[in-house]
Amino acid sequence: MTERISFESAQKKALDIARTRLLIGGALMATAFLVIGVRLVDVTIFSDTGPSRQASARSVVGEKQMDRADIVDRNGVLLATSLTTASLYGDPRLISDPQAAARALVRVLPELSEAEVAHKLSADAEFVWLSRHLTPRQQYEVNRLGNPGFNFRREQRRVYPLGRLTAHIVGFTDIDNKGLAGIENSFDAVLTDGRAPVKLSIDVRAQQILRTELAAQIEKFKAIGGAGVVLDVRTGEIISLVSLPDFDPNEAKDASKDQRFNRTTLGVYELGSVFKIFNHAVALETGVASLKSHYDARKPIRAYGFTISDFHPENRWLSVPEIFMHSSNIGSAKMALDIGSAAQRKFLTDLGMLRRSSVELPEQARPIYPATWREINTMTIAYGHGIAVSPLHAATAVAAIVNGGILHPATLIRRAETPADGKRVISAQTSTDMRRLLRLVVENGTGRNASAPGYLVGGKTGTAEKQVGGRYKRKALISSFIGVFPMTAPRYVVMAHLDEPKGIKESYGYATGGWTAAPVVGKVISQIAPLFGIAPVDESAPDIRRSLTVKVAAPRARGRGVATN
Amino acid sequence: MKRPATLILFALAVIAGGVLFGIAFEVSALEERLTVLNKQIIKDRDSIHVLRAEWSYLNQPERLHGLNQRYLELQPLAGGQLSEIAALPVRATPAISESPDSPISEDNPAPVEAVPVDAPSTEMSIATALSAKPKLKPAAPRRPSPHVRLASQRISPKATQRTAVSDKEALDAALRAILGNKTSNGGDARR
Numbered sequence: 054m055t056e057r058i059s060f061e062s063a064q065k066k067a068l069d070i071a072r073t074r075l076l077i078g079g080a081l082m083a084t085a086f087l088v089i090g091v092r093l094v095d096v097t098i099f100s101d102t103g104p105s106r107q108a109s110a111r112s113v114v115g116e117k118q119m120d121r122a123d124i125v126d127r128n129g130v131l132l133a134t135s136l137t138t139a140s141l142y143g144d145p146r147l148i149s150d151p152q153a154a155a156r157a158l159v160r161v162l163p164e165l166s167e168a169e170v171a172h173k174l175s176a177d178a179e180f181v182w183l184s185r186h187l188t189p190r191q192q193y194e195v196n197r198l199g200n201p202g203f204n205f206r207r208e209q210r211r212v213y214p215l216g217r218l219t220a221h222i223v224g225f226t227d228i229d230n231k232g233l234a235g236i237e238n239s240f241d242a243v244l245t246d247g248r249a250p251v252k253l254s255i256d257v258r259a260q261q262i263l264r265t266e267l268a269a270q271i272e273k274f275k276a277i278g279g280a281g282v283v284l285d286v287r288t289g290e291i292i293s294l295v296s297l298p299d300f301d302p303n304e305a306k307d308a309s310k311d312q313r314f315n316r317t318t319l320g321v322y323e324l325g326s327v328f329k330i331f332n333h334a335v336a337l338e339t340g341v342a343s344l345k346s347h348y349d350a351r352k353p354i355r356a357y358g359f360t361i362s363d364f365h366p367e368n369r370w371l372s373v374p375e376i377f378m379h380s381s382n383i384g385s386a387k388m389a390l391d392i393g394s395a396a397q398r399k400f401l402t403d404l405g406m407l408r409r410s411s412v413e414l415p416e417q418a419r420p421i422y423p424a425t426w427r428e429i430n431t432m433t434i435a436y437g438h439g440i441a442v443s444p445l446h447a448a449t450a451v452a453a454i455v456n457g458g459i460l461h462p463a464t465l466i467r468r469a470e471t472p473a474d475g476k477r478v479i480s481a482q483t484s485t486d487m488r489r490l491l492r493l494v495v496e497n498g499t500g501r502n503a504s505a506p507g508y509l510v511g512g513k514t515g516t517a518e519k520q521v522g523g524r525y526k527r528k529a530l531i532s533s534f535i536g537v538f539p540m541t542a543p544r545y546v547v548m549a550h551l552d553e554p555k556g557i558k559e560s561y562g563y564a565t566g567g568w569t570a571a572p573v574v575g576k577v578i579s580q581i582a583p584l585f586g587i588a589p590v591d592e593s594a595p596d597i598r599r600s601l602t603v604k605v606a607a608p609r610a611r612g613r614g615v616a617t618n
Numbered sequence: 619m620k621r622p623a624t625l626i627l628f629a630l631a632v633i634a635g636g637v638l639f640g641i642a643f644e645v646s647a648l649e650e651r652l653t654v655l656n657k658q659i660i661k662d663r664d665s666i667h668v669l670r671a672e673w674s675y676l677n678q679p680e681r682l683h684g685l686n687q688r689y690l691e692l693q694p695l696a697g698g699q700l701s702e703i704a705a706l707p708v709r710a711t712p713a714i715s716e717s718p719d720s721p722i723s724e725d726n727p728a729p730v731e732a733v734p735v736d737a738p739s740t741e742m743s744i745a746t747a748l749s750a751k752p753k754l755k756p757a758a759p760r761r762p763s764p765h766v767r768l769a770s771q772r773i774s775p776k777a778t779q780r781t782a783v784s785d786k787e788a789l790d791a792a793l794r795a796i797l798g799n800k801t802s803n804g805g806d807a808r809r
Contacts, residue, residue: 119667131674137664214674261679507697580694589697 120209121230122243123250124223126257127292127467132223133237133302135209135230138186141195143174148202151175158183158203161194174202185228186210211237213302218260221296221315222253222414222465225305233305234313236465238415252467254290259283262580263293266573267549271297274554274569280316280444281573283581284546286452286537288468289461291412292545292581294318294445316552319416321441322531324550325517325566326380326499327451328437330535332389333377333490334454335400338483341391344490344603347372350383357429361386361436364516364565365499374605377490378498380514382436389435394426397434403478404450404460406442411462418443437515444533448548451535455491455511455543458484489603492540497605503536503571505579507589509601511543512536512574514566519553529553534570538578540601544587549573 124133141162148154155171162184173181186208187195195203211226213219224235232241240251263281271279283293296316300308314320336342350371353362363381376384389397401407401422409417421441423430433439445463453460459475479487491511494500499514512535519529533550537543549570556562560569582589590597686692 130677131670134667134671134674136668136671212671214671215678218679257679261683265680265683505697507700579697582697583695583700588702589700 121211121226121245122248124236124240124244125250125252126219126255126260127253127290128256129252130257131214132219132253132255132257133211133213136212137207138188138210139192139205140185140208141183141187141192142204142206143170143181143183144202144204145174145176145178145181146202148174148200154200154202157198157200158195161198162187162191215257216303217299217301218257218264219255220299220302221317221416222255222294223302224414225302234416235414239413253465254285254288254292254467255294255465256292256584258584259293259577259581260295263547263549263573263577264295264297264299266576266580267295268297270549270569270573271551271554274551274557274560274564276551276554276569278311278316278552280320280548280550280552281577282317282445282448282546282548283577284448284452284463284548286456286543286546287461289449289452289463290468291445291463291465294465296320315414315416316444316550318410318412318414318443318445319418321418321421321443322533322550322552323438323441323517323520324444324447324533325437325515325531326382326385327447327513327515327533327535327566328434328440329377329380329385330451330454330487330491330513331401331404331406332385332392332397332435333373334479334483334487335397336373336388336392337486338400338479339392339396341396342373342388344373344486348376348384348387350376350381350387352383354383354386354432356432357427359429359433361432372605374490374493374603377513378493378605380436380494380499385435386432389431390428392431394428394431397431398426400478401434401440403476404453405462406440406446406450410443410445410449411464412445413465420446437517444548444550447533447535448546451537451548452543452546453478454487455484455537455540455546457481486603488537488540488543489601491537492601493603493605495536499565499567500534500536500571502567503534503575503578505538505575505582507592508578508582508587509539509541509590509592509597510536510575510578511538511540512571514571516565516567528555530564532564532566532569534566534574536571536574536578538582539587539590541590541597544585545578545581547574547577547581549577 119135119137121135123131123135125131143154145151151171151174154174155167158170159165159167165184170183173183183203184191187205192205195205209230211230213223213225220235222235224232224237226232226237232238232244236251236253237244243251263283267279267281270276279295279297281293281295282291284291294317296314296318298312300312305313337344347370350363350366351368353360355361361382363379363383365379367375367379367381371379371381371384373384373388375381376388398407405411407420407422409419420443422434423439430439449463450460458477458479458481460478461475488511491513492509493511494514495504495510495512500512503512504510515531515533515535517531517533518525519531520526531550531552532554533548536547536549538545538547551569554564554569556564556568592598
């Protein structure tokens with residue numbers, strides 16, 4: 054009995070120990086599970102970084118595609134894009150025999166120099182560029198060499214599919230895709246982080262037409278260069294901007310300085326008689342002269358050691374429209390004296406002629422004008438000498454003169470139909486009068502070569518002698534023409550500008566704006582008008598004639614009889 | 619009582635484990651597919667990019683001009699070739715139907731044709747404008763230039779199943795065409 058009891062108590066003791074151990078073990082396990090459970094709740098419910106990060110890592114749909122956004126024209130034609138290419142680099146540590154490796158590589162990539170590659174591969178470095186932007190075929194060939202020291206890095210290369218056509222607008226980048234010129238430079242930040250393409254106001258069709266016609270004329274008159282602009286007068290959008298000679302932005306590093314020079318925005322020129330547009334506009338606007346006023350243009354003006362004479366002298370009294378039509382320097386200078394220096398300067402400032410243009414290009418020049426605006430400056434500026442502006446300045450200002458008097462800053466970026474940032478510079482009435490005068494020049498004056506039948510072209514010629522080293526060079530001319538169409542309701546300004554054209558037989562030896570630049574404008578207008586849906590009209594229709602003609606009748610002619618219509 | 623509960627729980631555990639593994643395998647299969655698809659998307663995007671660049675390159679106005687001169691000889695639209703409907707000459711006399719089946723009666727007058735037909739006197743008529751230009755020259759059988767052909771292969775479903783090498787060739791040709799554009803732009807028009 055006692056034995057049984059003692060046995061029982063020993064068993065009980067063992068059971069007690071086991072129970073205690075079980076309890077401890079169970080508690081440990083429960084704690085562990087509790088910790089895991091808490092952590093599980095924490096990770097799945099309270100941690101918010103997890104899920105979103107995972108989703109973005111798994112989907113490429115919303116990802117930025119390229120390092121640099123595209124540039125397109127107003128119709129979406131690709132002007133600049135990035136293509137993914139493979140670039141080859143070498144790791145000299147992994148190359149045992151640089152000479153042999155170089156020999157093998159040059160066999161595949163013949164444009165590399167063997168000595169140079171061997172030199173690079175024997176350098177004490179981990180990374181040397183061997184060749185950038187290989188095509189897939191070249192990459193395959195290099196891979197087939199099986200050399201562990203040759204590796205690739207995916208890079209993006211900027212490509213300009215239209216080549217030289219928009220070189221001066223789009224600009225170019227360096228090999229690391231940093232914008233160096235044009236829109237590539239001024240919109241560098243937008244292009245780098247933007248996914249949407251940058252849409253320009255350019256129309257490549259108009260660009261091609263302007264470039265072709267300008268290039269043909271430069272060739273014909275053996276000019277050293279030229280510039281051209283097509284501008285929408287209602288918005289200030291630049292439809293086309295050409296500067297010749299130009300370059301291929303795909304090979305921008307091979308371009309000469311002259312080729313890279315943007316004559317349209319970076320070049321400043323004395324534009325000559327084109328400035329009579331502004332002189333007449335300010336005279337009519339301030340009321341100094343009216344279309345019925347007249348000025349004595351019988352004798353050249355001699356003042357301050359200068360002689361102001363006419364290129365096509367009429368030697369008589371001229372009415373204000375006649376001064377414009379015959380491009381009389383004497384008449385214009387006398388009008389300017391009536392206007393006065395202050396009013397002239399204020400008007401040119403309002404037109405934006407004395408400051409940098411608003412266009413989104415880094416290649417921009419500040420206009421050159423006299424620091425102190427003397428009377429002689431006022432007189433010469435009246436006919437476009439003594440002030441130098443870029444062709445784009447002139448085109449922008451003319452757009453304001455003809456569109457009803459609102460100055461819209463020139464832009465290369467596509468805009469809404471009616472921008473709100475216009476600034477009134479002249480009254481609508483003055484604008485209407487100026488349209489008549491501009492039409493007169495093409496109908497009967499110096500700009501007849503710019504006419505494009507049916508499209509009611511108006512415009513003004515300009516011929517200036519080029520200043521070289523502070524002196525005027527007799528035979529070196531800057532010949533320009535600014536055209537506008539259709540004159541009843543102007544839509545586009547077309548400017549052409551030739552640098553040092555030489556007279557030829559066909560032009561009777563003349564190299565003036567009327568002979569060299571005006572035909573370009575006429576040809577361009579006749580081709581782009583149908584593109585932009587501008588219907589031709591019957592130019593002799595009575596209501597059109599009534600709205601555009603101006604009474605030119607000479608004032609009581611003195612001396613010889615005058616018969617000008 | 620105890621034994622059936624254990625059995626049920628055991629069965630549930632087995633089922634849950636099976637479902638869990640099933641889902642896990644499904645997920646990893648989907649992830650694999652996603653990776654493949656993502657790679658394909660990136661590749662296709664690159665190809666689209668190259669093809670867009672090539673499209674723009676092939677549409678260079680200067681090149682199109684050359685092709686036009688070679689095959690079409692289309693002229694720029696001149697102002698005189700455009701006119702308004704109102705300005706078109708109208709045939710004044712009613713055209714009398716020559717068919718005996720439809721005699722013209724008072725109730726059924728002949729239609730007045732307002733369509734200009736053979737109006738050589740008016741330069742503005744669309745008919746003359748169209749017949750004057752363009753002339754169609756019988757075009758030589760067009761052989762597509764090499765990189766055009768390769769590029770189109772690139773997007774055809776057949777081409778995507780080819781080996782990586784020919785895939786590269788296609789893109790290579792397109793890229794070479796664009797990157798290797800060192801000479802004048804009109805160069806492509808030459809053959």
